Amino acid sequence: MPLISLRPAPAGATPLTTSTTSVLRHLDAVLASALLRAAAPALQEVAAVVLLAEGRDGRRVSGTAREALATGGAAVLVVTGDRTRPPWVDELAAAPGGDPGPAPLVAWCSSAHLADVVDAALAGRLPQARVTQHARELLTELLAYWDVHGLRSLHDTVVVAGRTAWPEYLRTGAVISEPGRELRGGTTHVGFSVEGALTGLVPAVQAVHPGVRFTAASAQRHREQGREQLADVIEASLAGHTRAEGAAYDVVLLSGPDSPSTVRLGSGVPDTGSTARAGWAPARRYAHLDDLRAASARG
Structure with missing residues (x-):
């Protein structure tokens, strides 16, 4: 050899x-x-x-x-x-x-x-x-x-900047981003950082759909093929004029706020990955769900 x-x-x-x-x-x-x-x-x-x-x-x-x-x-x-x-x-x-x-x-x-x-x-x-x-x-x-650099221990949770992503999740049940921002393989949950603290909910990843075209026809096609949640996301985004009609986005479907799959943290858990300036969390970072739970318990 x-x-x-x-x-x-x-x-x-x-x-x-x-x-x-x-x-x-x-x-x-x-x-x-x-x-x-x-x-x-x-x-x-x-x-x-x-x-x-x-x-x-x-x-x-x-x-x-x-x-x-x-x-x-x-x-x-x-x-x-x-x-x-x-x-x-x-x-x-x-x-x-x-x-x-x-x-x-x-x-x-x-x-x-x-x-x-x-x-x-x-x-x-x-x-x-x-x-x-x-x-x-x-x-x-x-x-x-x-x-x-976080390479020795594989994280299971992505924490995203939540100023706009958090209210969008509450409206649609999804994280929507520009194409090409794929999650690390094996990511199971998504957390949201708002003004330097994590929100109390960490929903579970249900499905990932890259390059989804946001049109009424696309929503109808997905609904006919049994992808009801994805169709609802497209229709809610178009109805609320929060996403450009005809554009393509990556969509991560998440468990709902009341779902047993959604992890509940205490309120005001500090986001240790954010900068000293409140609200300036990085666009996304990776963490361990157990670490987030532990931070919530200490709070």
Whole structure:
């Protein structure tokens, strides 16, 4: 089995990619190969890999991966903070333009799984992976860096800025956004941050519909196909003139305020991800539902 040669990070790659690649390229080739193959078994017979790591979403990684694939000669390992393999990774792996030739090899693993593999190596539980003191220091620093960026522990809840999203949810039962803002795979709940605090409700994700056209005809078609809640969202948005008719949006359908699937927090739970200026929460961030419950209990 050939040792893996880890290629330099492509131009324009994220800081997470460049830092992770830099650490792994400074390891002994046997150790680096063992780590990569344990994280992604699809790399068993691969001799060269381009690694791409991203903690928040796959849009930038997707573009950089396409550039790496275009150069040829290496597999691509995509590492994201998703709990499940993102659909766009499968799209990257498809042969371009229906080319009958072999499709490029695109492997994926979650960042938490790769962190577990590194933990196993540090604990001496990874076969063929001898960890020197220098390698131990590098890998420990890498894990600390991933901790800071939320890559070691996969979040299950997305918290969105709620100034407009919260009242829209109360009207429609959904979060509506511009196309391309896909959720991390495995996201189960959505929280809302309003003026530096979380609202008392954290509804569950019921379904995700990307690129939905907001027209009366579209609503009717979805209703005829049994997607009643999605049709209601379109019709309510058009009736209230809150969304442009004919435009396409990503729609995340959520459980209702009175649904048993909706988690209830205490009032006034501070949003620790917001800035010092009240109301200036980031557009979206990821968190653990258990952490939100714990913050509510402390309040």
